[in-house]
Amino acid sequence: MPTKFFGGVHPHTNKITQRDYISELTPPAKVFVPVVQHIGKPAIVKVNVGDYVKVGTLLASADGVISANIFSPVSGKVMAIENRPMGDREVTHIVIDNDFSDNAEFLPKLTNPTKEQILARTAEAGIVGMGGAGFPTAAKLTPPSGVTIDTLVINGAECEPYITSDHRIMLEYPEQILKGIRYIATALDVHNILIGVEENKQDAIDTLNKVIAANNITDIKVVGLKTRYPQGAEKQLIYALTKRVVPACELPSKVGVVVNNVHTALSVYYAVYEGQPLYRRVVTVSGGAVKNKGNYWIRTGTTYKDVLAECKTIDSRENVKVIQDKIKEKQSQLEKLDKSQKSEIKAVRAELKSLEKELSTVKSSQYIMIVNGGPMMGACTQNDENVITKTSSALLFLTEKEVNTVSPSQCINCGKCARVCPMRLMPMFIDAAAIAGDWAEAKKYGAVDCILCGSCSYICPAKRDLVSSMKKSKKMIATRGI
Ligand code: SF4
Numbered sequence: 001m002p003t004k005f006f007g008g009v010h011p012h013t014n015k016i017t018q019r020d021y022i023s024e025l026t027p028p029a030k031v032f033v034p035v036v037q038h039i040g041k042p043a044i045v046k047v048n049v050g051d052y053v054k055v056g057t058l059l060a061s062a063d064g065v066i067s068a069n070i071f072s073p074v075s076g077k078v079m080a081i082e083n084r085p086m087g088d089r090e091v092t093h094i095v096i097d098n099d100f101s102d103n104a105e106f107l108p109k110l111t112n113p114t115k116e117q118i119l120a121r122t123a124e125a126g127i128v129g130m131g132g133a134g135f136p137t138a139a140k141l142t143p144p145s146g147v148t149i150d151t152l153v154i155n156g157a158e159c160e161p162y163i164t165s166d167h168r169i170m171l172e173y174p175e176q177i178l179k180g181i182r183y184i185a186t187a188l189d190v191h192n193i194l195i196g197v198e199e200n201k202q203d204a205i206d207t208l209n210k211v212i213a214a215n216n217i218t219d220i221k222v223v224g225l226k227t228r229y230p231q232g233a234e235k236q237l238i239y240a241l242t243k244r245v246v247p248a249c250e251l252p253s254k255v256g257v258v259v260n261n262v263h264t265a266l267s268v269y270y271a272v273y274e275g276q277p278l279y280r281r282v283v284t285v286s287g288g289a290v291k292n293k294g295n296y297w298i299r300t301g302t303t304y305k306d307v308l309a310e311c312k313t314i315d316s317r318e319n320v321k322v323i324q325d326k327i328k329e330k331q332s333q334l335e336k337l338d339k340s341q342k343s344e345i346k347a348v349r350a351e352l353k354s355l356e357k358e359l360s361t362v363k364s365s366q367y368i369m370i371v372n373g374g375p376m377m378g379a380c381t382q383n384d385e386n387v388i389t390k391t392s393s394a395l396l397f398l399t400e401k402e403v404n405t406v407s408p409s410q411c412i413n414c415g416k417c418a419r420v421c422p423m424r425l426m427p428m429f430i431d432a433a434a435i436a437g438d439w440a441e442a443k444k445y446g447a448v449d450c451i452l453c454g455s456c457s458y459i460c461p462a463k464r465d466l467v468s469s470m471k472k473s474k475k476m477i478a479t480r481g482i
């Protein structure tokens, strides 16, 4: 019987790329590598304009424990070190012209590494949580003194719609993932390891189990989880697998658990066994506007624009302009015709009708929003100059049909948002408090416990943007020290 948690929703999964083998996306001619691809302090730039770098050259070094090293994803020349937009802020980016030689300098491979060597390598290789959070892995694997970790949870739930990158790596890299898990377990000195995978990925469960059986592994168990969003959220996953409840505002280590994503485990394998620092990752590229949807190894620092240029659009934006120009031409042709020219008028009108139909089809295939991550928790933007980072599990180019464009209306007190909230909150009351700017009231209703899963916004029949109210409440409570 698959395990589950309280609340949650069943959004349409849209996992159209789940059968697509991972391939390498051609690296771009220029990469823009941000010095922040993690939670914590920006890394400190270590290169200068004009330097020649290789794949794996250290570009910026971690500034403390909650920070991470940043590596070059291509070989070539550093052309600029400049501020560029990243989400809603400006971040230093290192701009490199790719010479396409892929000259590489990796770290020495480690055979039979000790716990200390694994921890050091995880930090050295810039590994961070790749499920989206970006918490530096070495820090996660070093619990505070006095805290005992007895269980390692590996997150293969991948509950967000569209995303299939974790699913594919579990199918295509199971041995490497299990080796990475072994390194992580060695670093933590843990012998109870649970891999949580949603039951809609039975082939991944079977693949992992086959490798586990073939290698007589006894301390790693793959557990099928109920397919329900947000199954992959840390607290929900821990509860589903261990029945332990992580208290509000506490980390999983409080209940003796450390959680790592499957892609993080794969990257730990590459760092330790192959000596490869983290400079690329598997990304699901999908959404109604993309022609060649799929799962790709993509170098960090690749712009969304370059990803789309490689994966191609269903129809180009230029095409919209071309058709619009043709429509204008036909309209002026129509104006010039005399009323007596009935057959000509009829013909031009027919052409106009067909062009308008064509325009509507082409327009409906254009993206109106880009999402880095899944549609429930991902970061939305319209700026295609943003880049792939260590935490980009998916890049979605969504059309109007795939995005909620309905304006919100008054709350009708239906209570649906409370019924689906996995943290057992009352989102409608926090929303009302946020509208009133009453942050103490928002805190009283538990806004700080919100995991920003978006289930409440998804289910709300009034289409209220509840998750924005949650975000704002959390921010105001923190900044005002309420
Ligand atoms: S209030 Fe927060 S945790 Fe609860 S459903 Fe909404 S976003 Fe998720």
Ligand code: SF4
Pocket (backbone or CB within 6 Å): 410, 411, 412, 413, 414, 415, 416, 417, 418, 427, 428, 431, 459, 460, 461, 462, 463, 464, 466
């Ligand atoms: S789901 Fe929407 S309409 Fe229903 S109580 Fe919650 S906020 Fe109000």
